[in-house]
Amino acid sequence: MARVTLSAKGAARPDAVWxxxxxxxxxxxxxxxxxxxxxxxxxxxxxxxxxxxSVVGIRAAFVVEAVDHDRHTWTWRVCLGRIPIRLHHEVRPQGRGSTTSLTMYGPRLVLLAYAPLARLALHRLVRP
Incomplete structure (x- = not known):
């Protein structure tokens, strides 16, 4: 089981990102x-x-394991067929904007293949 962490900073306020x-x-x-x-x-x-x-028609089952609305964190488990991936998200203040991070746990090749899409999504998430 591998671990990959991504983050993005942007001008959107933490509450808006959350x-x-x-x-x-x-x-x-x-x-x-x-x-x-x-x-x-x-x-x-x-x-x-x-x-x-997904936009290409792939469906992945998920279960949300934890949510902390006050701390702006949440964790969910996604299954792509028989491949489980666990994703932990956080939103934090960063200057006048925010930073968000995603830590993914799963098969290394799957995480590395998904990382570019996840990175793009995180950058869009913190845009105003």
Whole structure:
């Protein structure tokens, strides 16, 4: 099991960035690989589950393991077929803007293949 951490800094305020995470319907607006999120809850919460549909039609099942709205952190487990990936997200103040980080755990080749898309999404997430 490998670990890869990515981060991005931007001018968006931490609360605004967090709302982009917490509002499930906003995910596709900043994450170019996401076409839709299929789940009952429209607000990020522990225990919620569903599927994420990519723009190329791949569906991945997910379960949110933890959410701390006060600390702006959350962790979820995504399964691409039989390949499990665990992702931990954080949002922090950075000057007048924010920084966000993503730590991914899973098979090294899968994480390295996903990293460019994840990096792009993080940069879009912290844009004003």
């Amino acid at each position: 709302q982009r995470y917490a509002g499930i319907d906003q995910w596709a607006s900043w994450s170019p690989q996401i076409k839709a999120v299929h789940c009952v809850s429209r607000r990020l919460r522990p225990g919620m589950s569903g599927t994420v549909e």
